[in-house]
Amino acid sequence: MNGSTIEHIPVLAETLAEQISLPPDGVMVDATIGQGGHSFLLGKTLGPEAVIVGFDVDNDALRRARSKLEELACRAILVNSNFSHVSEKLRESGIERVDFVLADLGVSSAQLADAEFGLSFQANMPLDMRLDKRLEHTAADIVNKEDEKSLADLIYQFGEDRASRRIARSIVRQRRIEPITTTGQLAQTVCRALGRKKPGRRSRMHPATRTFQALRIAVNNELENLKQLLASAPRLLNKDGYVAIISFHSLEDRLVKNDFKQNADAGIYRILTKKPIVPTRQQVLDNRRARSAKLRIAQKQ
Ligand SMILES: C[S@@+](CC[C@H](N)C(=O)[O-])C[C@H]1O[C@@H](n2cnc3c(N)ncnc32)[C@H](O)[C@@H]1O
Structure with missing residues (x-):
């Protein structure tokens, strides 16, 4: 889009x-x-x-x-x-x-709707998240290269997600099968880690919201x-x-x-x-x- x-x-x-x-x-x-x-x-x-x-x-x-x-x-x-x-x-x-x-x-x-920016879990897009294309590292670089502890810390610190360790473990497991290169793959991986397919009844928030927030903050400093x-x-x-x-x-x-x-x-x-x-x-x-x-x-x- x-x-x-x-x-x-x-x-x-x-x-x-x-x-x-x-x-x-x-x-x-x-x-x-x-x-x-x-x-x-x-x-x-x-x-x-x-x-x-x-x-x-x-x-x-x-x-x-x-x-x-x-x-x-x-x-x-x-x-x-x-x-x-x-x-x-x-x-x-x-x-x-x-x-x-x-x-x-x-x-x-x-920007959220534009696949160029790769920001949204509402649609499947290349996982990028750089608002400024002059930046070197994309969200895919972080997700596929950081070690499990650094990923968990990042999701906890910038996403304030208490399930950060579970999510990081799931990301590392998934990327061993194939690199995570799209927003859809990442959203699915987070949902799988949390055992949820979509927002729960009590919360209207998508389970991947905090992970996406954390990555966007990190990518764009x-x-x-x-x-x-x-x-x-x-x-x-x-x-x-x-x-x-x-x-x-x-x-x-x-x-x-x-x-x-x-x-x-x-x-x-x-x-x-x-x-x-x-x-x-x-x-x-x-x-x-x-x-x-x-x-x-x-x-x-
Ligand atoms: C929420 S939008 C602003 C919308 C604007 N107030 C309007 O009414 O159209 C945020 C904008 O800030 C830009 N932006 C985000 N971080 C920035 C930064 N550190 N330096 C410059 N622009 C930035 C984004 O590219 C985006 O276009």
């Missing part, structure tokens, strides 16, 4: 727009521009002096964002780079300070990238500038929560979301991808 026709519905975009107020000539960094949904909505309030700098590692996403943002009055600079390099990339564009840093973490609906973005934000933000992060699992949310708290304790941030903002029932009904979203916002003092 190709994801190029799939429209990604931005998560909590209106909610975010209600919480912040950008100067009409402000500079906004969208660290995960995707198809530009958040930037488009927020950019409607910006004037011709304003700039949106959008980052993405996926060229197809940048192409779609470019055509969407053309309709706005403000300027858009789109950068094909990991957001972990945000400071140096902004400096290359002559930008030292910004009024807003936004990250809507994870993957888009288009997601937690380290987020740490670097969070570390860059205080130095980039103007006084009263905002940082907003939308995360989709507890490992990311914990990093954001702790970072905001540390900066608040140091008198650098004011936290605007004592508890993370989560989608309403209606927002989840409208967009299932929103169901695990958590939005945290802080403002530079």
Whole structure:
């Protein structure tokens, strides 16, 4: 399947727009521009002096964002780079300070559906998971090459799956028969390890969800990238500038929560979301991808 026709519905975009107020000539960094949904909505309030700098590692996403943002009055600079390099990339564009840093973490609906990315257990695809094709190692490399203990540790650490040892054992057994090269093979192997064919009655979660999450985090170095973005934000933000992060699992949310708290304790941030903002029932009904979203916002003092 190709994801190029799939429209990604931005998560909590209106909610975010209600919480912040950008100067009409402000500079906004969208660290995960995707198809530009958040930037488009927020950019409607910006004037011709304003700039949106959008980052993405996926060229197809940048192409779609470019055509969407053309309709706005403000300027858009789109950068094909990991957001972990945000400071140096902004400096290359002559930008030292910004009024807003936004990250809507994870993957888009288009990427999930696109066999090129090999992310989904809902369809059978080559097991890849690299959002940035410049990365060297795919999920298949990890699954077929790591030893059993490292695999179990990875699934436990990044997937928080208590069945990690059973899953790792099953993967190693399966790959002795033949290499695991597709998402379907991996999903089946996990289901077999857990003795389940599909989501159980009590949980609507697919048994392979956590293993897939763990591999995606490892392949794309997601937690380290987020740490670097969070570390860059205080130095980039103007006084009263905002940082907003939308995360989709507890490992990311914990990093954001702790970072905001540390900066608040140091008198650098004011936290605007004592508890993370989560989608309403209606927002989840409208967009299932929103169901695990958590939005945290802080403002530079
Ligand atoms: C959830 S989507 C963003 C969707 C976007 N907010 C919208 O409304 O269309 C996440 C995007 O971030 C990109 N991405 C993920 N990690 C990244 C990173 N470390 N650096 C740059 N882009 C990244 C993905 O390629 C994907 O396009």
